Amino acid sequence: MGWDFKLTNARSYTGAIVATVKNPVVTVEDKQLADYIKKLPYFVPQGGTNPETEEPNEKPAENEGSAEPAEGDSDFTMSGLKALKKPGQEDLIIQLGGDPSTAANEEERIALIQELAKNQEEEA
Structure with a gap:
């Protein structure tokens, strides 16, 4: 299950993830990375799972995939x-x-x- 975030307060962001005006929605598979992105002022959670509660957000994730354990x-x-x-x-x-x-x-x-x-x- 992934977490989706939408770029809102910038035209682009490059760092832990990459988002642009043309591709503002990013999906993150790692909970710790999702928690990190949630703290950034440039993104808002979109569908997928809420990193705080690990429960699904209102909108279901479009790209769900399984990640292999590290x-x-x-x-x-x-x-x-x-x-x-x-x-x-x-x-x-x-x-x-x-x-x-x-x-x-x-x-x-x-x-x-x-x-x-x-x-x-x-x-x-």
Whole structure:
């Protein structure tokens, strides 16, 4: 089940996700990424599942797909993390309390995100 968000307060956004005026609706498969996007002032939740309650929103999601689980039982899926561009991956690393400059490439950034997410789950 995915979460849909619509770009509202900008002409385009590039970061953890990419949205434009021509393609303002984005679907996110990871709950933590959905929670992050929900905090941004540029997006409003559209159909799919509400990240706060994990219950379906009023409008059903148009693109529902299954995501394969990530290593380390993280809420982030490998495919979801690979779909992010470098700035989005770096944003997540910062949000999770890490330093993106310690990762030299995409594989290291993904491993760092999964490690930081696992550490946060253990602390909770």
